[in-house]
Amino acid sequence: ASDQIDLGAYLGDLCENLSDSLLLSGQVRLDCWLTPCMVSRDRAVAVGLVVNELVTNAAKHAFPSERNGTILVKLKQIEIGCELTIADDGVGLPPPGEIKTSGLGRKLVESFARQSGGILTIGGPPGASHVLVLPH
Numbered sequence: 001a002s003d004q005i006d007l008g009a010y011l012g013d014l015c016e017n018l019s020d021s022l023l024l025s026g027q028v029r030l031d032c033w034l035t036p037c038m039v040s041r042d043r044a045v046a047v048g049l050v051v052n053e054l055v056t057n058a059a060k061h062a063f064p065s066e067r068n069g070t071i072l073v074k075l076k077q078i079e080i081g082c083e084l085t086i087a088d089d090g091v092g093l094p095p096p097g098e099i100k101t102s103g104l105g106r107k108l109v110e111s112f113a114r115q116s117g118g119i120l121t122i123g124g125p126p127g128a129s130h131v132l133v134l135p136h
Contacts, residue, residue, distance in 0.1 A: 035086020
């Protein structure tokens, strides 16, 4: 269909923009490993919002006081569709009881994930990892 776009290419552009806009210091790198994956444009936009939010959060919170690290965005094809991982090797997510500030961010991520028709799972430690599975 004409509204299918390559999510890998779409996220590649987004990763470049995020690297520039977050002014990631020499200590923190954004690594993107993306394979082609065709999805509808609406879906790509929703996934882009998830990536944007999670990478921004990681850049802000995962590496306090000059801590070194990497934020990884990885897209690969799996049997049922595409699998997107956003992971970092930072300080990890606070325990649920302590999440005060990221309440809104988390709700946003969950609603964008729903919009994308994907299934989001959150893991870690070490660091934090979010996996979004996008069935065909």
